[in-house]
Amino acid sequence: MTGTVRELRVHESVRALVRPFVTAIRRADAIPVVLVEAVDDTGASGWGEAAVSWRVTGESPASVRAAVLGPLSDVVVGRPLDATATLGADLARAVVQNAAARSAVECAVQDLSAARRGLTLAAALGAPGPGLSGGRGRRTGPGVRSDVGLRSDLRVPADLTEPADVRVRTDITVSAASTETLVAVARQHVADGFTTIKVKVGAGGDDRAALVALRESVGPDVVLRVDANQAWGVDEAVGIIRYWEAAGVGLELVEQPVRARDLDGLAAVTAQVGTPVLADESVRTSDDLREVIRRRAAGLVNLKLAKTGGLAAARSMAELAARNGIGVVVGCMMESSVGVAAAAALAASLGGADAARTHDLDAGLWQSTSPVRGGIRYDGAEVALSSRPGLGIDGPAGDGPLVGDDPAVDLPAAQRTVAP
Numbered sequence: 126m127t128g129t130v131r132e133l134r135v136h137e138s139v140r141a142l143v144r145p146f147v148t149a150i151r152r153a154d155a156i157p158v159v160l161v162e163a164v165d166d167t168g169a170s171g172w173g174e175a176a177v178s179w180r181v182t183g184e185s186p187a188s189v190r191a192a193v194l195g196p197l198s199d200v201v202v203g204r205p206l207d208a209t210a211t212l213g214a215d216l217a218r219a220v221v222q223n224a225a226a227r228s229a230v231e232c233a234v235q236d237l238s239a240a241r242r243g244l245t246l247a248a249a250l251g252a253p254g255p256g257l258s259g260g261r262g263r264r265t266g267p268g269v270r271s272d273v274g275l276r277s278d279l280r281v282p283a284d285l286t287e288p289a290d291v292r293v294r295t296d297i298t299v300s301a302a303s304t305e306t307l308v309a310v311a312r313q314h315v316a317d318g319f320t321t322i323k324v325k326v327g328a329g330g331d332d333r334a335a336l337v338a339l340r341e342s343v344g345p346d347v348v349l350r351v352d353a354n355q356a357w358g359v360d361e362a363v364g365i366i367r368y369w370e371a372a373g374v375g376l377e378l379v380e381q382p383v384r385a386r387d388l389d390g391l392a393a394v395t396a397q398v399g400t401p402v403l404a405d406e407s408v409r410t411s412d413d414l415r416e417v418i419r420r421r422a423a424g425l426v427n428l429k430l431a432k433t434g435g436l437a438a439a440r441s442m443a444e445l446a447a448r449n450g451i452g453v454v455v456g457c458m459m460e461s462s463v464g465v466a467a468a469a470a471l472a473a474s475l476g477g478a479d480a481a482r483t484h485d486l487d488a489g490l491w492q493s494t495s496p497v498r499g500g501i502r503y504d505g506a507e508v509a510l511s512s513r514p515g516l517g518i519d520g521p522a523g524d525g526p527l528v529g530d531d532p533a534v535d536l537p538a539a540q541r542t543v544a545p
């Protein structure tokens with residue numbers, strides 16, 4: 126039962142965020158959400174998302190639509206659903222860059238392909254999902270059952286919907302803000318069950334004092350990581366990080382302290398501080414990762430599908446990183462739970478030390494609702510993957526709030542007040 130891809134469709138909306146997202150690079154109160162739907166010859170659909178931001182991904186809803194309905198459709202329409210081994214590479218040959226668009230198409234087709242085989246996307250990537258035994262993912266909670274039936278029955282009746290049994294842990298990001306706001310928001314997240322807080326720094330505030338105050342407020346058990354989004358020079362980065370080390374802040378890692386292309390600078394920071402450095406904007410492709418490895422520029426890499434151009438490239442980069450002792454954090458852009466679902470499947474497929482990693486998959490929490498029915502759900506600090514075939518997405522929710530429509534979200538006032 127192979128099947129073919131019949132059509133690609135693009136769905137666009139603009140969705141309000143539950144609170145402003147503020148980093149050293151940008152501020153966003155709403156984001157465009159661009160979903161790609163791949164339809165097969167039976168009418169079944171697979172889903173992917175293209176994270177768009179001129180300042181981060183360099184792509185827009187219009188550019189994604191043009192790429193998906195043009196050259197990327199040429200690659201996949203009529204293609205057998207079991208021909209996924211070279212799909213990522215074939216898409217990469219069809220268009221230069223446009224990584225988010227390519228990722229959306231690859232994820233949508235991989236979702237269809239996995240579902241056609243009765244596997245979750247995570248299981249299709251090698252994770253111990255439904256139908257597989259043992260392995261690296263974590264099965265938790267009551268209601269875990271044999272999923273043998275899923276393999277032979279693609280159309281799972283609603284009454285067979287079970288609690289997801291594969292989970293990955295995520296951090297929660299706190300926007301750059303005044304110290305008072307930062308501490309208040311972080312404390313709320315800890316009260317909500319999060320154990321790792323990622324703080325956006327480098328946006329002009331007193332980061333030194335803020336992180337000391339935050340550590341004092343949340344106590345020693347909460348894991349703190351920071352992301353400077355390229356804001357610092359080398360000496361500045363080393364000075365700030367050493368200050369935190371001397372003050373006993375105990376950061377888990379510092380993400381992208383210097384400019385993306387300054388790999389020598391990144392290596393210099395890595396060499397001069399004890400805190401692990403995570404490369405994000407510096408690594409989009411496997412060539413970038415090889416350069417980071419060659420220069421020993423970072424101890425960890427943040428892999429995001431919108432940078433790598435899809436699952437296959439991300440998987441091979443994760444393997445390259447593991448072979449060279451580089452830790453992998455799977456991240457996401459400011460995107461919906463559709464993109465996060467594919468990233469969570471990738472995270473669930475990782476082995477070794479990366480299997481226990483706290484990933485960076487909180488973006489779906491920044492919108493009050495998901496644009497689709499089914500898929501992942503958030504449970505405290507965990508992303509619970511659907512146990513149903515593919516990504517477990519049923520279709521568009523159809524009721525997502527657009528900008529101006531978002532109902533008042535019940536959050537502490539501190540979360541709605543962010544320093545410019």
Ligand SMILES: [Mg+2]
Nearest residue numbers: 352380381405
């Ligand atoms: Mg980052």
